[in-house]
């Protein structure tokens with residue numbers, strides 16, 4: 001970790017290779033994994049797959065790869081500007097910005113301003129940005145070249161005000177605009193009925209041709225389709241063929257444990273992660289596809305942010321038609337929230353018992369960052385049978401009612417060790 | 424039973440809703456509904472005239488820019504101050520608490536004019552931002568259970584609020600910073616106006632405070648029995664005495680002669 005804050009090391013290791021950086025509040029780890037797989041169709045690829053997204057983690061990843069091999073790196077939002085200045089990336093992927101860990105991270109508007117300032121100094125980088133998120137559009141406004149992708153953002157709690165003039169943003173059927181003229185750009189790539197549509201598969205092309213590519217993605221949810229659209233658009237700019245890239249991502253079925261199915265004492269558990277209101281907005285859509293019982297575990301340790309007030313920003317009322325087990329260090333905060341939301345529930349602080357506290361033989365587990373890590377640690381200690389991912393092998397009880405596995409955000413996390421280095 | 428619907432107005436939730444404080448409105452309405460008092464949340468969006476005729480107005484926490492904008496709108500609208508003088512109650516948290524005073528510090532570091540509903544002045548504190556668990560001992564006896572007098576919340580602010588002579592603090596700080604004054608004061612209470620630095624949201628963690636606000640509008644209330652009081656007791660115990668440290672919690676509990684919090688129950692279904 002001595003190398004952590006030495007920008008020269010990062011600069012030296014980045015030199016002589018194509019570099020792509022992926023950042024945003026939610027979806028970093030998933031999109032990085034998808035993009036790395038896509039870029040990997042060209043040659044080897046260097047990536048920080050575990051989510052070690054602070055400078056030390058980037059240095060470690062790059063040092064472990066051969067010279068000249070392209071790099072696909074997940075970068076913490078707060079470090080994107082600094083990393084980009086020294087790594088001179090070919091492509092920067094901007095996913096979304098929303099509130100997260102407010103007790104230790106600066107306000108999200110300020111983060112967008114910092115990105116905007118950094119991008120104005122990186123004229124050579126090609127930016128792939130989510131045109132559905134006003135804060136991302138604001139941040140990307142100074143970039144030299146932007147490919148707009150309709151990456152979705154159900155959460156609007158941080159973008160009611162116009163980032164440009166402080167006026168009101170008006171949302172209407174997927175578009176948004178302000179009276180000052182700041183508005184949603186037309187996307188160059190979007191997903192429609194599971195089909196990726198791109199204005200062109202060739203970088204630099206700006207005609208009206210629209211190519212259509214069916215996406216076969218084992219990861220569930222609309223949000224992961226959006227992550228895939230971002231990754232494929234970025235891969236094309238890195239020189240990968242869209243067809244090859246799509247076939248490469250079709251084999252990815254879990255991301256650092258997320259979306260895995262595990263068997264615990266006869267109960268099949270689908271493992272999901274959500275760590276902030278925007279992530280929960282996506283996760284709720286995924287949970288709503290079934291009425292399966294859910295175990296929700298909430299912690300408020302340093303890496304989670306120590307103020308779980310954000311639970312009240314999540315519309316848990318939407319789970320009122322199922323049984324929920326509240327678990328984790330802050331199970332009582334969640335239990336109180338669920339009672340006020342009229343969600344039938346029980347409270348079981350210990351994870352191991354919580355998983356067995358429903359009548360269901362297949363359940364969803366949703367945890368925030370360290371709660372999810374707690375579950376993984378518990379499962380590793382038990383050496384459970386891993387059944388595979390959510391869309392292959394053992395079908396989940398209600399999957400027939402839902403041809404498209406719906407929507408989910410992945411919640412990027414960060415490597416616990418890396419995270420702690422920030423604290 | 425009260426015939427008209429109790430109206431809880433969430434003021435500018437898109438500006439003053441950064442820390443889950445919309446939950447205060449949810450708590451007020453649910454606690455009314457559980458007692459068969461018809462109640463509803465009314466969202467008062469910024470950019471529109473403030474909803475008139477509300478019974479309880481709620482202001483939440485927010486960042487400096489949105490706070491200044493909300494204050495400007497509410498001041499030129501004028502309806503909040505007249506609703507309060509007409510008998511409505513006001514519950515204001517953090518940035519919302521600061522802006523109902525005479526003045527506060529704006530995003531540019533300059534002094535901004537507040538709504539002057541409370542005789543209070545807020546400036547930027549000398550030290551670091553106050554971030555962490557906050558607990559206080561309430562100035563008023565808030566309920567039958569003496570432990571309800573301990574208020575709990577999570578603070579996250581850089582303000583230093585001085586109360587004028589006619590305004591009482593909501594409580595004395597037991598843990599955390601609160602108003603930042605010499606006298607270890609937290610929050611303010613004056614007439615039917617309560618201000619605090621506590622997020623959590625405050626009314627979920629301190630239902631006695633929610634019931635006090637409701638009683639100002641509808642009169643004496645029946646107690647609520649059941650799961651929620653027990654869950655809230657466990658929540659309060661966990662945040663006041665340390666998360667996940669049961670032995671310490673038990674030791675601290677034994678210091679109180681009366682059963683301080685609800686029984687810890689391991690299971691049960693809400694709404695039974």
Ligand SMILES: [Zn+2]
Nearest residue numbers: 162165178180
């Ligand atoms: Zn505007």
